[in-house]
Amino acid sequence: xxxxxxxxxxxxxxxxxxxxxxxxxxxxxxxxxxxxxxxxxxxxxxxxxxxxxxxxxxxxxxxxxxxxxxxxxxxxxxxxxxxxxxxxxxxxxxxxxxxxxxxxxxxxxxxxxxxxxxxxxxxxxxxxxxxxxxxxxxxxxxxxxxxxxxxxxxxxxxxxxxxxxxxxxxxxxxxxxxxxxxxxxxxxxxxxxxxxxxxxxxxxxxx
Amino acid sequence: xxxxxxxxxxxxxxxxxxxxxxxxxxxxxxxxxxxxxxxxxxxxxxxxxxxxxxxxxxxxxxxxxxxxxxxxxxxxxxxxxxxxxxxxxxxxxxxxxxxxxxxxxxxxxxxxxxxxxxxxxxxxxxxxxxxxxxxxxxxxxxxxxxxxxxxxxxxxxx
Numbered sequence: 001x002x003x004x005x006x007x008x009x010x011x012x013x014x015x016x017x018x019x020x021x022x023x024x025x026x027x028x029x030x031x032x033x034x035x036x037x038x039x040x041x042x043x044x045x046x047x048x049x050x051x052x053x054x055x056x057x058x059x060x061x062x063x064x065x066x067x068x069x070x071x072x073x074x075x076x077x078x079x080x081x082x083x084x085x086x087x088x089x090x091x092x093x094x095x096x097x098x099x100x101x102x103x104x105x106x107x108x109x110x111x112x113x114x115x116x117x118x119x120x121x122x123x124x125x126x127x128x129x130x131x132x133x134x135x136x137x138x139x140x141x142x143x144x145x146x147x148x149x150x151x152x153x154x155x156x157x158x159x160x161x162x163x164x165x166x167x168x169x170x171x172x173x174x175x176x177x178x179x180x181x182x183x184x185x186x187x188x189x190x191x192x193x194x195x196x197x198x199x200x201x202x203x204x205x206x207x
Numbered sequence: 208x209x210x211x212x213x214x215x216x217x218x219x220x221x222x223x224x225x226x227x228x229x230x231x232x233x234x235x236x237x238x239x240x241x242x243x244x245x246x247x248x249x250x251x252x253x254x255x256x257x258x259x260x261x262x263x264x265x266x267x268x269x270x271x272x273x274x275x276x277x278x279x280x281x282x283x284x285x286x287x288x289x290x291x292x293x294x295x296x297x298x299x300x301x302x303x304x305x306x307x308x309x310x311x312x313x314x315x316x317x318x319x320x321x322x323x324x325x326x327x328x329x330x331x332x333x334x335x336x337x338x339x340x341x342x343x344x345x346x347x348x349x350x351x352x353x354x355x356x357x358x359x360x361x362x363x364x365x
Contacts, residue, residue: 130338163352165345166337 069206076119076145077108077202080195083118083138084111088125090152090185097188104188109195115141120198121175122191126154126161127168139175147202149194150177153184160184208256208284210236220251235281237289245302248290253307257283261308264315266322268348273299275324294324303329321346 059067086094097104098111112118115138127135139148150171153159158169171177178201181194213236214228224244231237240248252258258279267274277290294301303326304311315326316335323344326332334341343350 129341130336133338165343165350165352 077199082120090124102188123155208235
């Protein structure tokens, strides 16, 4: 029995931006002023001025709004980091959505444990007045830009506890909410649908 | 331990501050006392009768007065005992048990928070389950369920 010798994979051409389906969204990928292959080969201390020059030329050619904003939106919506913060029974569905069966990570959604690493707050459960100021603190600790999803009936409008003495009747009384997900609790598919709705919002973000 | 035995041992200590001991299912009895005798009663139950564990304190709002109910457990006798005292509605105060049983601390905070029964000489009588500054005592009969907007306006503490 012979040991198979290590084989070097034949050099493949780098996939073009069009082949990846990014051409429309990434104007940077079409004919930059300084070819990116050359930038890659530069030493670190030369990289930043060269990248600045390439980007400056591109912006001068196509306009800032058309170049920078789509890139940031594309990157932002494909790497949403929600805060790993479970409030009530919706947190069970939240956890299931990141398990093997629904696998929210295929949309680039990875829960993080620190609000300083997050750009998405998924309020998954009943918010009481006792926990309300902690929710606001967590929201304020998140860096901009940031989004909020109200998951489930309790976070949306207080749910069955709407008139209770201890429950906030809707988390939009505390923080600005971008997407509401109905359900008690919503299934993981509904949560993923809400995240995709949010991605559409981010795609159209102008400012 | 039976109600008559409880009554026989507590009566000399408390005198007329002891109203009576009634039988109550699955317990040593239900001791009804006046609130002036609270501390003497607590000490006697812990030191002389062996009720070393403070299980809980609860309250009842009878509208014209309030009732405070204590539940104690004795490891030696394997028995509960209930204590209850009537408090006037205009000054619902009673001496705190947290100097006798430290575990009474949080139970009394909760009872104060929900039923507005003040425990005198409590070391730290503040909100337990509701945020600081919460304006209501929600388990009182006079508390009405609010419209959400009204509740929001009244709880501007976050």
